[in-house]
Amino acid sequence: MSLRVVFMGTPDFSVPTLMEIVGQGHDLVACYSQPPRPAGRGMELKKSPVHEAAESFGIPVFTPTSLKSEDEQVRFADLNADVAVVVAYGLLLPKAVLDAPQFGCLNLHASLLPRWRGAAPINRAIMAGDKESAVQVMRMEEGLDTGPVCMSESVVITENMTAGELHDHLSALGGDLMVRALAALSRGALGEKVQAEGGVTYAAKLSKQETRINWSQTAGDVHNHIRGLSPFPGAWCEMTLGTKPERVKILRSALSDGGGAPGTVISANGAPVIACVEGAIRLDELQRAGKRPMSGEEFLRGVSLSEGVVLD
Secondary structure (H helix, E strand, O other), X not given: OOOEEEXXXXXXXXHHHHHHHHHOOOEEEEEEOOOOEEEOOOOEEEOOHHXXXXXXXXXXXXXXXXXXXXXXXXXXXXXXXXXXXXXXXXXOOOHHHHHOOOOOEEEEEXXXXXXXXXXXXXXXXXXXXXOEEEEEEEEOOOOOOOOOEEEEEEEEOOOOOOHHHHHHHHHHHHHHHHHHXXXXXXXXXXXXXXXXXXXXXXXXXOOHHHOEOOOOOEHHHHHHHHHHOOOOOOEEEEEEOOOOEEEEEEEEEXXXXXXXXXXXXXXXXXXXXXXXXXXXXXXXXXXXXXXXXXXXXXXXXXXXXXXXXXXO
């Protein structure tokens, strides 16, 4: 049965779910997304990926800065939706909005709830060294990601997987999961399971202050930090490559043999190998400011970085 759906989402992660819902023939009555933001050198207003995708399908798009006003809540209710699908929208939904659709609001969340509730579950899972993640369809409540889970698909986080790779995998998987949930909902067969009370963790929004690499950690922790922030916002360190220190992003790394004082370059043959407080890591992909990403080997061909140098 086709459902009247309101879609609420903003970034690239949300787009596959929107496209899957359209492809299944549901009636997308409206799309809500974050307002256009200044971007690029000219700082021109840029529509979100969801906004652009919705317009390409001829779906009306609303971009309120808040849903707290009575006027916005009345406009939402007047859409007479069967269900709202929420994927990384970025605004809190007041109770009046949560209660407006006949079957409520379903959220697609990228973690194994109740672990990593909140804004940055993909990054936090990798930074913590988790071995598993998931996408889950959750019925929304007023609390932060506290609602019962309706459907779930787990994935293995491999040793060198980056946040970008996990993001793309979960994004595609999530679109398929959500349309299966909508199909079950239309048949009256969508079950729910209350989240466990134990094991709750929160995925705080990433801050600029935590992107700098701390070599006085174990190699495993540094490796997880690098891949959990790759490709955006990117973990970084300072290297003196000319007359002054330069900030360099590390986009890929791998655990390596060796040791030494934390931050010391212990090998400059092939890709750079850096000592941590315990163990070492190899820098497999780096990016200088204003330059394209390059392999560790290519990076060393263009700079003078010798063994024994200590990175900051």
